[in-house]
Amino acid sequence: MEKVKNNHQSAQKTVMEEMITYFQHNTGGETAESAAKFLRAANWNLEEALQLFHRNQEESEEDDYSDTDYDHSECDNLYPPPIALIHKGSFENTKLDAKAADRWLIVNIQSKAEFGSQLLNGHTWANETLAETISSNFVFWQIYDDKEEGLKVSTYYKAESRPVTLVIDPITGLQMRSWRGMMEAETLLEDLMPFMDKSPQHTTSSQYKAKILHIHRRH
Numbered sequence: 001m002e003k004v005k006n007n008h009q010s011a012q013k014t015v016m017e018e019m020i021t022y023f024q025h026n027t028g029g030e031t032a033e034s035a036a037k038f039l040r041a042a043n044w045n046l047e048e049a050l051q052l053f054h055r056n057q058e059e060s061e062e063d064d065y066s067d068t069d070y071d072h073s074e075c076d077n078l079y080p081p082p083i084a085l086i087h088k089g090s091f092e093n094t095k096l097d098a099k100a101a102d103r104w105l106i107v108n109i110q111s112k113a114e115f116g117s118q119l120l121n122g123h124t125w126a127n128e129t130l131a132e133t134i135s136s137n138f139v140f141w142q143i144y145d146d147k148e149e150g151l152k153v154s155t156y157y158k159a160e161s162r163p164v165t166l167v168i169d170p171i172t173g174l175q176m177r178s179w180r181g182m183m184e185a186e187t188l189l190e191d192l193m194p195f196m197d198k199s200p201q202h203t204t205s206s207q208y209k210a211k212i213l214h215i216h217r218r219h
């Protein structure tokens with residue numbers, strides 16, 4: 001129990017350190033002490049901390065405000081997407097490929113405005129054990145919500161939060177599981193285990209047989 005607590009505290013500390021680095025990266029090189037001050041004032045809400053910083057800059061240096069404005073183009077390069085893991089192609093083509101391979105489809109919808117997306121790229125998808133597990137057992141597809149197809153998939157699956165990760169049955173197109181925000185690699189690995197026990201075809205076949213049996217019993 002103590003080990004789990006220590007692991008949780010360690011992971012929390014790492015996330016806080018990454019938030020400080022991200023804050024510094026997007027505020028023109030503020031010191032770690034200054035970044036932590038703004039983050040604590042905003043109860044470690046990154047967006048609110050950045051807004052607080054910019055309001056403070058506007059009040060004290062109105063003419064220089066544009067130089068410290070929040071620039072999403074910079075944050076895109078902080079943690080690049082897991083290119084080697086991402087299946088190339090449209091959502092529909094990726095779904096067809098997953099169906100042909102009889103693998104569950106993992107869809108990760110990200111937002112350039114949400115720090116959780118950066119953490120997923122930098123920590124979760126970058127985890128070697130998780131990446132190898134996904135590569136060997138699933139088909140992985142990632143998209144940003146500002147892309148037309150990203151918006152389309154988000155709307156279809158009613159995925160309003162960002163980032164969001166879904167497990168899709170490539171045969172039926174049904175959403176089987178979802179996670180909101182940033183997840184630790186170890187947690188996601190554990191949650192994905194049941195999907196490695198039964199493939200989409202096996203699951204769909206079992207559901208079909210159960211449905212037929214239910215119909216026969218009713219008659």
